[in-house]
Amino acid sequence: MLNAFGASVRLALLCAMRRRADMLAPLAFFVMVASLFPMGVGTDPDLLRKMAPGVIWVAALLASMLALHRMFEADRADGTLEQLMLAPEPPVVAVAGKIAAHWLTSGLPLALVAPLLALQYGLDVPSLGVVVASLLLGTPVLSLVGAIGAALALGTRGGSVLVALMLMPLYIPVLILGAGAVSACMAGIGFKAQLLLLAGLCCCAVALAPWAVTAALKLALE
Incomplete structure (x- = not known):
């Protein structure tokens, strides 16, 4: 299973590298949104510090949603999904690898670039x-839960809009906890509770989301 998971991650990363424009779009969106806010609201340092947690997390959330509707679309179009369901390995392993690759190409770059943007x-x-x-801790949850929405909306018209409508209520707790942790740290009060809750959400999503995505993909292929 580990070999199948690794092969799925490598294949998904290779496909993402061949579509670099799609891979870089979330990062570029995140950088632009987070950079434009200070220009729009002025240079008041107190105001910028108060806005920072919400702006950074909202920008990250929206950026992570940009490529969700295309997560399984190419595989459905070329027949890869059908072969995935017929493979001897459990389909959930390959699905988990694809979600992991999506996070590596979207969520991880956001987390690495965020400190530079937060300096503004x-x-x-x-x-x-x-x-x-x-x-x-939060972006893996966005990718895992987002994969469920992408699988449910697979093959439908206006898939990106449908995915956004389905996922926005589910993303709100992650947004509140993520921004709340940063705000608590800035205020000098305890922020570990928010991070622990994010870690708990991440563990639950890792354990349950791949199975839900696999079931949704099977329904989409019927």
């Missing part, structure tokens, strides 16, 4: 660390 808002070093930690 005047965040201190501890707050920058919490920004990275919250994104490293």
Whole structure:
């Protein structure tokens, strides 16, 4: 199973590298949104610091949704999904590998770039660390839950809009916890509770989401 998981991740990463424009679109969107806000609201340092957690997390959430509707579309078009369901290995292993590759090409770059963008808002070093930690815990949840929406909307018209409508209510807890952790650190109060809750959500999503995505893909192929 580990070999099948690794092969699925490598294949998905190879396909993503061949579509670099699609891979870089979420990162470019994240950078533009997070960079434009300071220009639009002015240079008041107190205002920028107050806005920073919400702006960074909202930008990351929206950026992660850009490529979700295309996560399985190419595989459905070329027949890869049908072969995946007929493979001797459990389909959930390959699905988990594809979700992991999606996070590596979308969520992880956002977490790595976020500290540089947060400097525009005047965040201190501890707050920058919490920004990275919250994104490293929260973006996997966005990819895992987003994969469920992408699988459910597979083959439908206006799939991107449908995915956004389905996922937005599910993303709100992640947004509140992620931004809340950064705000708590900036206020000098405890932020570990928010990070622990994000970690719990991440563990639940890792355990359950691949199975739900596999079931949704089987329904889409029937």
